[in-house]
Amino acid sequence: MLEILNKAYQAEHLTGGRPRCLSLENQLLLTLRYWRHYPTQRLIAFDFDVPLSCVSRTITWVENTLHEEGSFDIEGVKDKDHWFAIDVTESPIQRPKKTNVTTIQEKKTPTYLENTSFA
Numbered sequence: 001m002l003e004i005l006n007k008a009y010q011a012e013h014l015t016g017g018r019p020r021c022l023s024l025e026n027q028l029l030l031t032l033r034y035w036r037h038y039p040t041q042r043l044i045a046f047d048f049d050v051p052l053s054c055v056s057r058t059i060t061w062v063e064n065t066l067h068e069e070g071s072f073d074i075e076g077v078k079d080k081d082h083w084f085a086i087d088v089t090e091s092p093i094q095r096p097k098k099t100n101v102t103t104i105q106e107k108k109t110p111t112y113l114e115n116t117s118f119a
Helices: 002-012 024-037 041-048 052-069 077-081
Strands: none
Touching (some): 002 052, 024 041, 024 052, 041 052
């Protein structure tokens, strides 16, 4: 897998470009750890001491590169052709009927007395 990533990295950076924030070995290790334990990307970013965006880009790049090569298939990618049906028919919600008593809002009495004298 590392050889595949190395070839893809060299092909992408023939004319130069910004280097990655992690070495190829660490990128592969990061992705394999993500697949194996499925922690949050924030936790992986903390463990590898890189930004969260770097983790997301690395996982996406490694997955796409290995999948395009064809020698390593990601589990679940083959299952795109399965169909399933969901019943989304509307059913009435059972709730009490509204009456005039509950819909008419009465003027609330104030909690203070307006013209009171404390003499």
